[in-house]
Amino acid sequence: MEIYQLRTFVTVAQQGHLTQAAEILHLSQPAVTAQIKALEEETGISLFERSSAGVQLTEAGKLLLPEAERILAGSREMLNKARALKGQLSGKLRLGTILSPELLRLGPMLALLKQRYPLVQLSTLQGISGSILNEVRKKELDAGFFIGKNPYQTVHTLTLEELPYVVAAPAAWRETLQGCDWRTLGRQPWVGATQFSSLSKLHADIWREHNIAPKKVYDVDQEQAMLVCVEAGLGLCMLRRDVAEAAEQEGRLWIWGDAEVTVPLSFIYPAEMADDVLVRLLLEILRDVWPERGL
Numbered sequence: 001m002e003i004y005q006l007r008t009f010v011t012v013a014q015q016g017h018l019t020q021a022a023e024i025l026h027l028s029q030p031a032v033t034a035q036i037k038a039l040e041e042e043t044g045i046s047l048f049e050r051s052s053a054g055v056q057l058t059e060a061g062k063l064l065l066p067e068a069e070r071i072l073a074g075s076r077e078m079l080n081k082a083r084a085l086k087g088q089l090s091g092k093l094r095l096g097t098i099l100s101p102e103l104l105r106l107g108p109m110l111a112l113l114k115q116r117y118p119l120v121q122l123s124t125l126q127g128i129s130g131s132i133l134n135e136v137r138k139k140e141l142d143a144g145f146f147i148g149k150n151p152y153q154t155v156h157t158l159t160l161e162e163l164p165y166v167v168a169a170p171a172a173w174r175e176t177l178q179g180c181d182w183r184t185l186g187r188q189p190w191v192g193a194t195q196f197s198s199l200s201k202l203h204a205d206i207w208r209e210h211n212i213a214p215k216k217v218y219d220v221d222q223e224q225a226m227l228v229c230v231e232a233g234l235g236l237c238m239l240r241r242d243v244a245e246a247a248e249q250e251g252r253l254w255i256w257g258d259a260e261v262t263v264p265l266s267f268i269y270p271a272e273m274a275d276d277v278l279v280r281l282l283l284e285i286l287r288d289v290w291p292e293r294g295l
Contacts, residue, residue: 189217191226
């Protein structure tokens with residue numbers, strides 16, 4: 001059964017005459033007759049009753065007509081959608097992500113991308129800041145998110161937000177460390193961060209600023225891993241304020257003092273791809289998802 005046969009069936013039913021239907025379809029009458037006959041043979045039923053005045057639907061034909069009209073409407077809808085998509089941007093993007101999707105506003109970002117550019121395919125890779133930066137630098141990723149200061153001129157940075165970090169301590173240490181200074185903190189064990197974690201440089205900068213050299217109990221690569229180490233009483237570390245405050249409210253840790261350091265959360269992409277059409281559309285999406293930043 002072909003679409004053109006259904007179109008002929010519907011047109012003949014509407015016109016009630018083979019000759020008039022042939023004129024509308026720009027076919028010969030024998031061609032129209034042949035198509036109707038082929039459709040009747042395939043369905044196994046008679047669709048029209050013929051007379052000297054023309055043709056009219058059989059009872060079976062009347063029942064099948066709405067179904068044929070529905071199929072034709074569906075085919076037109078598909079064709080219209082295909083025409084609308086013609087010329088739209090298409091391609092594949094690889095995006096490196098870090099931390100939580102909520103913090104990155106990843107859901108609204110991907111939804112807006114799908115709405116505006118339905119032919120663009122996007123895949124995400126979850127990692128830590130240093131590894132995402134390195135893969136963007138090597139163009140193994142088209143773009144990504146990063147925390148910290150970008151040292152590479154070959155990578156462009158678009159700052160989205162300044163994230164505040166505080167000193168988190170095991171809840172049981174509160175009585176001992178309440179009101180102490182940085183020198184005392186420097187004698188405590190700290191949970192360190194691995195080389196490619198943005199928190200590694202953050203800790204190093206803090207320790208250098210206050211002239212302390214704590215003993216690290218572990219080096220971990222994820223902020224959530226650092227959080228559970230603090231909760232377990234292993235040592236101090238720098239944690240994002242919202243994460244630390246949520247844990248403190250539940251009695252899982254304690255925030256020391258009023259020290260706070262801000263670290264930029266950025267969107268990064270290879271400098272060579274600044275004029276790439278797919279990267280540019282991502283920047284367009286980001287401006288709408290982070291309107292308060294005036295990107």
